Amino acid sequence: MHARIFQPSRATTQSALGKTREWILEYEPATARRPESLMGWTSSADTLNQIRIHFPTREEAIAYAERHGVEYNVQETAIRRIRPKSYTDRFRLGRPN
Secondary structure (H helix, E strand, O other), X not given: OEEXXXXXXXXXXXXXXXXXXXXXXXXXXXXXXXXXXXXXXXXXXXXXXXXXXXXXXHHHHHHHHHHOOOEEEEOOOOOOOOOOOOHHHHHOOOOOO
16 A cells, blocks of 8 residues: 655645645555546545545654554645735836737
8 A cells, every 4th residue: 555645736726825734645546547437427436535534734744654554655746935026016118918
Protein backbone atom coordinates (compact mmCIF):
# COMPACT_ATOMS: atom_id res chain seq x y z
CA MET A 1 0.00 0.00 0.00
CA HIS A 2 1.28 3.41 -0.93
CA ALA A 3 -0.38 6.71 -0.06
CA ARG A 4 -0.04 10.37 -0.89
CA ILE A 5 -0.39 13.13 1.71
CA PHE A 6 -1.23 16.56 0.34
CA GLN A 7 -3.18 19.77 0.78
CA PRO A 8 -5.79 20.24 -1.96
CA SER A 9 -5.47 23.27 -4.18
CA ARG A 10 -8.25 25.78 -4.41
CA ALA A 11 -10.83 25.37 -7.15
CA THR A 12 -10.03 27.42 -10.23
CA THR A 13 -13.54 28.86 -10.27
CA GLN A 14 -13.30 30.11 -6.69
CA SER A 15 -11.24 32.91 -5.20
CA ALA A 16 -11.60 31.79 -1.58
CA LEU A 17 -9.37 29.25 0.11
CA GLY A 18 -12.13 27.06 1.55
CA LYS A 19 -11.27 23.37 2.04
CA THR A 20 -7.58 23.99 1.34
CA ARG A 21 -6.28 24.15 4.90
CA GLU A 22 -6.70 20.46 5.78
CA TRP A 23 -4.38 17.62 4.77
CA ILE A 24 -5.62 14.56 2.88
CA LEU A 25 -4.25 11.03 2.87
CA GLU A 26 -5.20 9.31 -0.39
CA TYR A 27 -4.14 5.83 -1.47
CA GLU A 28 -2.44 5.42 -4.85
CA PRO A 29 -4.25 3.08 -7.27
CA ALA A 30 -2.79 -0.43 -7.20
CA THR A 31 -4.52 -1.60 -10.38
CA ALA A 32 -5.36 0.16 -13.61
CA ARG A 33 -8.88 1.36 -14.29
CA ARG A 34 -10.75 -0.16 -17.20
CA PRO A 35 -14.19 0.25 -18.73
CA GLU A 36 -16.77 -2.20 -17.49
CA SER A 37 -18.08 -4.33 -20.34
CA LEU A 38 -21.77 -4.30 -19.37
CA MET A 39 -22.42 -0.66 -18.41
CA GLY A 40 -19.38 1.07 -19.88
CA TRP A 41 -18.45 2.74 -16.57
CA THR A 42 -14.85 3.02 -15.52
CA SER A 43 -14.14 0.48 -12.81
CA SER A 44 -11.25 -0.84 -10.80
CA ALA A 45 -10.69 -3.93 -8.69
CA ASP A 46 -8.89 -1.84 -6.06
CA THR A 47 -11.26 -0.37 -3.47
CA LEU A 48 -8.61 1.60 -1.56
CA ASN A 49 -8.56 4.34 -4.19
CA GLN A 50 -12.02 5.41 -2.97
CA ILE A 51 -10.70 6.32 0.48
CA ARG A 52 -9.71 9.89 1.34
CA ILE A 53 -8.94 10.61 4.99
CA HIS A 54 -8.90 14.26 6.14
CA PHE A 55 -6.56 15.54 8.86
CA PRO A 56 -6.21 19.02 10.36
CA THR A 57 -2.38 18.94 10.28
CA ARG A 58 0.35 17.33 8.22
CA GLU A 59 1.91 15.72 11.31
CA GLU A 60 -1.33 13.91 12.16
CA ALA A 61 -1.55 12.49 8.65
CA ILE A 62 2.05 11.26 8.82
CA ALA A 63 1.49 9.75 12.27
CA TYR A 64 -1.58 7.90 10.98
CA ALA A 65 0.36 6.48 8.02
CA GLU A 66 3.26 5.36 10.21
CA ARG A 67 0.94 3.88 12.83
CA HIS A 68 -0.82 1.75 10.19
CA GLY A 69 2.34 0.81 8.27
CA VAL A 70 1.46 2.68 5.09
CA GLU A 71 4.23 3.95 2.83
CA TYR A 72 3.64 7.60 1.98
CA ASN A 73 4.86 10.59 0.01
CA VAL A 74 4.24 14.10 1.27
CA GLN A 75 3.55 16.71 -1.42
CA GLU A 76 4.40 20.15 -0.14
CA THR A 77 2.18 22.99 -1.27
CA ALA A 78 3.54 26.02 -3.03
CA ILE A 79 3.50 29.21 -1.01
CA ARG A 80 0.88 31.57 -2.35
CA ARG A 81 2.33 35.02 -2.84
CA ILE A 82 -0.16 37.84 -3.15
CA ARG A 83 1.22 41.00 -4.68
CA PRO A 84 -0.83 43.99 -3.55
CA LYS A 85 -2.07 46.08 -6.43
CA SER A 86 -3.73 49.43 -6.50
CA TYR A 87 -6.92 49.97 -8.46
CA THR A 88 -5.33 52.95 -10.22
CA ASP A 89 -2.50 50.75 -11.53
CA ARG A 90 -4.95 49.23 -14.00
CA PHE A 91 -5.25 52.56 -15.82
CA ARG A 92 -1.64 53.68 -15.59
CA LEU A 93 0.12 54.51 -18.87
CA GLY A 94 2.89 52.17 -19.92
CA ARG A 95 1.93 49.35 -17.59
CA PRO A 96 3.07 45.80 -18.46
CA ASN A 97 0.42 43.45 -19.80
